[in-house]
Amino acid sequence: MSDELPPRSTARRWLTSTNHKDVGILYIVTSLYVFVFGGLMALLFRTQLWTAGELFLTGIQYNEVVSGHGLLMIFWFITPLAAGFANYFVPLQIGADDLAFPRLNALSYWLYFVSLLVYLSSFLIGTTLATGWTMYAPLNLPMYTPAIGGTVTVAALAILMLSSTIASVNFITTIHYCRAEGLSLLNVPLFTWTWLLTVWMMLFAFATLLAALLLLGSDRVLGTLFFVGEGPGGSLLWGHLFWFFGHPEVYIVFFPPLGLMFEMFQTFSGRRVVGRKWVILAMILIALQSFLVWMHHMFLTTINLEMKTLFMATSIGISLPFDLIVFSLIYTLVRGKIRFHTPFLFALGGLILLIPGGITGVFLGAVVLDYEFRGTYWVVAHFHYIMLGGGGTALIGGLYYWFPKMTGRMYDEFLGKLHFAVYFLGFNLAFGAQFVGWETPRRVFDYAPGLTEWHQVMTIGAFLLGGSFLLMFYNFAKSIRSGDQVEGSPWQYVRTAEWATASPPPLENWPGRPTYTSGSLEFVSRAAPDGGAAQSADKPAIESAREHPSHSSPWPVVAAVGTGLLFLGIALAQRSMLDAAVVGIAGFLVTTYGALQFGLEEFHAPESPVAARWPFDGVGKTKLGMWVFLASDVMVFGAIVGSYVFARANLGWNAWETVPPSAIPGLVNTFVLLTSSFAVVLALEYARRERQAGVVASLGATLVLGFVFLGIKGWEWSEEFAHGVYWDSSIEASTYFVTTGLHGIHVILGMFVAGFLLWRSWNGAYLDDPRPIEYFGLYWHFVDIVWVFLFPLFYLL
Template sequence: MSEELPPRSSARRWLFSTNHKDVGIMYLLTSLYVFAVGGIMALLIRTQLWTPGASILESIPYNEVVASHGLLMIFWFITPFAAGLANYLVPLQIGADDLAFPRLNALSFWLYFVSLLVYLTSFFFEGTYAAGWTMYAPLNLPMYTPTIGGSITVFALAMLMFSSTIASVNFITTIHYCRAEGLGLWNVPLFTWSWLLTVWMMLFAFATLLAALLMLGSDRVLGTLFFAGERGGGSLLWGHLFWFFGHPEVYIVFFPPLGILLEVFQTYSGRRLVGRKWVILAMVLVALQSFLVWMHHMFLTTINLEIKTLFMATTIGISLPFDLIVFSLIYTIVKGKIRFKTPFLFALGGLLLFVPGGITGVFLGAVVLDYEFRGTYWVVAHFHYVMLGGGGTALIAGLYYWFPKMTGRMYDELLGKFHFVLYFVGFNLAFGAQFVAWETPRRVFAYFPENTTWHQISTIGAFLLGVSFIVMFYNLGKSAFRGPSADERPWEFVRTGEWATSSPPPLENWPGRPTYRNGVLEFVETHESVTRPGDSATRADGAGTAQPEPALESGEEGGELHPDHASPWPIVVAFGVGLLFLGFGLAQRGGVLAVSTGTAGLLVLLVGTLQFGREDFYAPVSPIAQRWPFEDVGRGKLGMWVFLASDVMVFGSVIGSFIFARIRLGWDSWKTIPPSVVPGLVNTYILLTSSFLVVLAFEYARRGERGRLVGSLAGTLALGVVFLGIKAYEWTEEFAHGVYWDSSIEASAYFFTTGLHALHVILGLAVASFMIVRANDGVYDGNEEPVELFGLYWHFVDIVWVFLFPLFYLL
């Protein structure tokens, strides 16, 4: 049985809780801490720029502060802050009791939290990464950024990508599978719509960055040659990989604030959003187009003019759906009766700041203007007007808007409005002046003396902006403990489900089962205990068909099942991963510290994952829910499908990098590394046979034939070990002939890609070993779903090899 949920006054509550509201609060508090640290770094930068030239920081420390400010704000603040709001609100808005996989939700947070700790340790190992948040090649390699802290930064970011992937899988499964009865996708609240599109973009964009970071980590630690030199187009390759992530990241950052704008404008204008369905379609279109514009960040590279012109057109095209959204917001407030509360002021301010940010971005989408503006403070100003001006301002609106719901207390309205005035004035002074002083080069503290006045105005505005947040922290901190009590509907004209429960909501959110079957939110029955899935518990799918609903996580107490809300193992797993990745970063120089840290992390990770898998944890699924278009798909299977979609992008990025480098070098000039096709062909047959055994294992689990189930899984395990043995033989043969992963770009691509695949095989074998023991104990008797999920993963690993075999052995 999992841990019982301790009271809020206990530290164990916050360390072990899997409840979505607790996890949301932890995301919010952690990201606000990051915001404060990143803000202090911004003030250091502005102090340095009070006059042209070095003043309080020398060149390398200045570059470290600039890079750290960007990395912290973009990766560890703004999206995690939105994730905190989504964690708290999305289940409430769709009528769910929690996210689909509560323990994975806690694991996602702790991976985020520990990745931040790992990154912060980079400052203590010769200095952190110092070449900008875009980490351009070849500056991202040890020859230019030699500190161990640089490698630690890379692996901390990779760890953060794992956190984001887990969160994306969880939210996608939750929103598509756990909506209350009658709540169709068209009627889902707009904040949830914006977050759904955000996590779909995160799933694919962050997987691409994860692949790039793993290759970069390999370059820094093992000496592979993906981004070193131009023989394989290293710097251009990094540009493609990074910006294929980087431009969707702009919309990943802005979509949750956009959802907040849509919610807040409706509430404080007292009317439904004008053109609601068109706004949803516009957001969907933007999400799709966001992956088609990345090369406008690469206009200064050697890409030919025809391609640049095409991407100039797609860049201008993506602005058109935003025009519709902006006009919808304007018409909504024009036709409504506005109530000028603090959340609305920040929402309106976010819209007003986003518009000039978007317009100045269109300038950068034109090839000729981009040649002039790229690398100047025009980009800095545009970027902050979009990310902080539009995105950050709206997030503040959301914090004030939902503060009464989360705390049960009202904030001080006068202080809130004072915060807005200081913020709005300070922001425009800080970043508006940078448009005027646009000729200043980015990331450089030397500039033309004639721009000194504008930089001093910008610095004054930055400090005024900082003071505004002191007001906010004081207001919200004081109000959280001593503010007036808030009822469940503190705002007039609220429309979404979270306002139908108390402030703050109870542990399991609702007094009964939420339903929208009559077009409005109702509660039709109280919570009741259920029997173990696989006995008499059934669910009704979207078509009303009763089907058995096996659970991924289940626990029993006194013959009845009750939802669990605490587990100690997510934090253990996260710290194990953190130590392991810290060891990877330290391995740039080798030594006892790297080996001991990595080994300790691996041991903690093994213990944590083993106990995570063995823990008896029950996360119920509502027997009646709106699940279109996944009515006939189980919760676990849907989650696995989504995860594998992300892994497709990881391998797709790595294989795409191989193809890019080969074309760049000359397809026929590429030296094939494996000297013989025979081992690869044998391994192909071995993996295909192992997939057949997994199919048999699923069938035997379905029939309840325990012995044959164990035998099939054992056969899969044995064939996987043989596969790895043959692969090890191939590698040792290459080593014997003097071919290593750092010998050439061909060798780097071969060893890294097949090594990544082998790592997936090893993980699959570890799961298979665990399942053999569990199957022998009868855990899967009458519950074949875990075997099916393992089968989906194993088939995916085999399919990847089917692509790798011809690429590396035949072509």
């Protein structure tokens, strides 16, 4: 680790930097590469659709390209592009020096990058996933998509979910804990507000998808029966899990562009957003309601009519707060003096395209109309008008809006406006025509001959849309080299703090410590704060102020590469156990080494000892981060246990055959884990009393009890195997082995941490600072509580 960053011209800078601005640029550049790659896929299958029937792509190839386009654009482009903006600008907007956990921020990016590489590798080792981006069961099972590439895709998505969870924990902690002094949560900029709501939704929605992917991975690699099921239940289970993620994902994608619309409308109209507090309330309501409408994607399934009617009501109800937001944007413009710069054109275009997208979505929320439109190009058109039209268009505007801030150079305004004109025309030709040709079935290359002309219009529009970005990339490349220099802000009316520092911002962001105590942004000396200010609960204020912040670490990229190899090895087990063992063991060793060095590294995160921390004053940022992470893990186990409940109800609650023949081993293990939690409490108390021997003994007892738990569980499993019961024997066995196995993995991970703490405490650590033991205790107690729920579910009921 080095406090000084290498020059930007070196690869080492980009491989090791933990600075939020560098990580933001990495996200933006990578996501734009994905955009080009996914766009070329779209042009490929649009060329196929010039005429009906097979042209140059076979059926499976067409499905691969369509699926790849959807997966790349949704998972690896649009939200990561917004994450790049958030990485770069959220700390600047709230007056922070960096994110709360800079190394975790770098790790989240490298996991994202590695997940992309793992997914792209699926095209090289056989047929990749060809089920559409929704991966519906039973098409997602090996009996229909047997190629190893499908399993590698599942592994890549699981890695991406880990990346998103780490990023969500980091941003939630940062925004709640690291705001500049005097900056209340209600007064943070609207882009930061939309990103805060986005990462809260990501925390819970992506955890549910991670659980679904773990179950799908076990079906594909181990042969479990979650999505095969007895009768139609497995397919319905995937629908519930996927769409509980899938509908919040719409708002996860759209909220950051919405925040950008607010910022650009304010800047280019010279007016504050009309009804700002009501807008914030509306967005909070939408974020909450987004988890209550998922079944409107399942109206064509066997769900009863009463339940469909209820979800039709919630689906239409969620449009009401959106109406308030749209009217707020319109009235902001009506009351302002508009300046038609390129960023504003894209922001206005996003609003114009959002409106038909939203209206056509209300059609799909009605049960009767959904029966007609589902599975047609009506859904494709609506989806693109929301995701790319409303969301992607505003994000492109964000590229132009913040380009001078990130580069210190001004783009070419004429080329920017030309880009918008061609883009807007191409978009409406490509997707507006889909509303007219809506009777085309989705995900197939055959359609009625009478729709040929409309498909040719779509293809022409798609090429115009794609070609417009050649103008953007040329504009940016030329402007970085020779554009007019920008000192501060090129815009006349800016309202957010990122414009209060140089363009591009210096490494440490600010000339002094930002404060809003006077009601407006000011800078004061970074000297030790006065005693009346809020201080960090993680470390004394004066000590924190004196530390020189670190900006570089090589271990995030090492840990990410190891994780990628580990998950790839697990996926390869579907094809070859030898390949799986070689790649998986290499990944495990690299991950373990990287994690160990990560823990040993002396790294000082930039942190202001004075900040606005409501409602978490006195909690400590690391403890807050652990709480947020455990909230995500609650969702993972909740989805897994919910799958057990669903499968049991589908099979018949009383017909369910409990797998463990005796409850005694589970009861003993319950006492073992509860005792281990008590040992962790003792370790923390001994550390607070500075009694090294007690710390070592207590942590050692925790580790021993963990081995006892795993030993009993291993014996119990071996007894099942001896009687011919395996994870693929029945749905009862699948739920038992996978759920208790996932819990066992949590125990093993906790034991690795306990062993690390034991080694450090043997050498005298934690006596002057017992907080690492406390944070580990939060995780270990959570694992024990989960077992307290699993024991009656699988042993007693």
